Amino acid sequence: MSQAAQTHGAQLRIPATYLRGGTSKGVFFRLDDLPEAARVPGEARDRLLLRVIGSPDPYGKQIDGMGGATSSTSKTVILSQSERPDHDVDYLFGQVAIDKAFVDWSGNCGNLSAAVGPFAVANGLVDPARIPDNGVAEVRIWQANIGKTIVCRVPITNGRVQESGDFELDGVTFPAAEVPVAFKDPADGEGAIFPTGNPVDDLEVPIEVVEGGVLKATLINAGIPTIFINAADIGYAGTELQEAINGDPAALARFETIRAHGAVKMGLIADLSEAANRQHTPKVAFVAPPADYLASSGKAVKAEEIDLLVRALSMGKLHHAMMGTAAVAIAAAAAIEGTLVNRAAGGGQPNAVTFGHPSGTLRVGAEASLEDGRWVIDQAVMSRSARVLMEGWVRVPADTL
Template identity: 90%
Template sequence: MSQTARTHGAQLRIPATYMRGGTSKGVFFRLDDLPEAARVPGEARDRLLLRVIGSPDPYQKQIDGMGGATSSTSKTVILSKSESPDHDVDYLFGQVAIDRAFVDWSGNCGNLSAAVGPFAVANGLVDPARVPDNGVVEVRIWQVNIAKTIVCQVPVTDGQVQESGDFELDGVTFPAAEVPVAFKDPADGEGAIFPTGNLVDDLAVPGVGTLEATLINAGIPTVFVNAADLGYTGTELQEAINNDAEALARFEAIRAHGALKMGLIKELAEATARQHTPKVAFVAPPASYSASSGKAVEAGEIDLLVRALSMGKLHHAMMGTAAVAIASAAAIEGTLVNRAAGGGKRNAVTFGHPSGTLRVGAEASLVGGRWVIDEAVMSRSARVLMEGWVRVPAETL
């Protein structure tokens, strides 16, 4: 027997599903299917998910795992039947770092939220009595990371989740069935949509300057700044930002100082251990541009331009949670997002992003001197790409 055979056991086989949700992809697990050591939060779970995705990878390719070497494809989801009678499924999201041994549990993935509903129906996490033979089933999701409710409207045909359709989503090549998603009371924390109490703050960032910024906790903590204040037009595509090391360093500095001002961290150095949140985005009034696919986006068909960074890189489209933040900020007069959209009261906006456009809606009201968002809504799509078992070396656990 070889030395390798004596010292290394057979790989672990773990039931898993590889799904696209919105403009993201991730590996989905049922909690009960995980090895026992990984069924609870901790180092064993993190080690497992890192190995599944193929991190840490100094080559930043995740060749030896399921990840796609981008923030949109280095994601994991753990689902279980909810213990709450008001919800069908508990949804836990882990954003896996690419070149570091780190899983960020600090926020949600809005795009993959659209896949949670279909997965829950297909895997028996929703009471079968509530699933029609033909029609739509409302799946009530408890988002564990941020302690919020998400509601997916999942189409069903002949008792099965309907995945194919003609709904087109910019950033996704092929059409699929539409899955409307509502994020209930999306403010992070106890309704503190604006953690500083201001719609616009002066954010001092050494080496960058003092910038106007809207710091909002809705969907996901987000730092919005004006594109023009950074020398941008808001029409930039990925290569204009991601190939510029100095630009990425500036955005990371803005993100870190924004996190500090929002109270998400106590010391600036803590920002490196919280890569998933907050997001940083820049906004501008409408302008025509050519999307990454070559599609022409005309100024007249959008209300504003938004570009957002995730895990240190400009996102190829828009994170679902950041879209919730955009909808929420646009609905409140005086924020930078609202100003870029032309100001005034509005309950929906269509914004331009690198891959095209997206329409999002939110209802805002001032209650007792505080802004409240009842819900933010958008349409996504989702599809199972592969299902079966994912394998990891036995020594992972």
């Protein structure tokens, strides 16, 4: 036996499924299928998921892993049958950094939430008595990162998940079956939609970021903590595509500075230096009134087809479409009079809006009510789709754990 064979063990072989959910992709695991050391939170779990995805990668490509070198494709999910009353499955999401040895557990992925329901049905995590032969299975999900309930309505044909269909989602090339997703009581904490108590705040930032050092901002906890600012206030039109932002290092640095200062004002971190270790949250997005533009696919988006424009950054880069959790934040903010999102959408109290993003448009709905002086969102709803791309085993070197 060679010295190399003696020194290096065989690769670990772990059951896994690679799924698309909405405009994201991720590697899904059943908790019980993970190596024992990775079944509990901690360094062993993080090391395993980093190696599965191919991070940290100083080249920024994730060539030696399952990641796709974007925030939308550097994702992992761990699922288990739920012991909580009235829930079917517990869902834990890990956003894997691309160039750092870091897994962010601070928030949810709204897009992959649409794939959790189908995976749970197909992998025996839902009571068979609750799955019709034909119709819709309502899968009740406990989102463990944020402690919230999500309900997926999964289409079933002949007792199996129906994945093919004619539902089209901008940002996804091919049509598939529609999966409506409801995010119940999406506000972070005990209904604290606005951590400062205000629909609009003066966010202080360095004068290098914006002249005068102050930005109007809506800071909201719904779906995921999000900082909304006006596109015009930072020199944008709201019609920008990825290359306009991601190809400009100075712009990315400005957005990261805004994100860090917003995180402090929202109470998510105590000091600016902590922002680097909380990359997944909060998100930062900029909004504008409707305007015509060409989406990244070349599709013409007309101003009259949308209520507002939104562009959002995730993990330091402009997202190619829209994060599902940020769409929940958009729906919630649009429904509350006076927020920057609401103003960009023309005011009032709409229970649904259609917004333009780099890949096209998306319709989201939410209903807001004022109870005892605070805003409450019962649920936010949107339609996504999901599809299994590959299933079997993922392999990582034995010395990963």
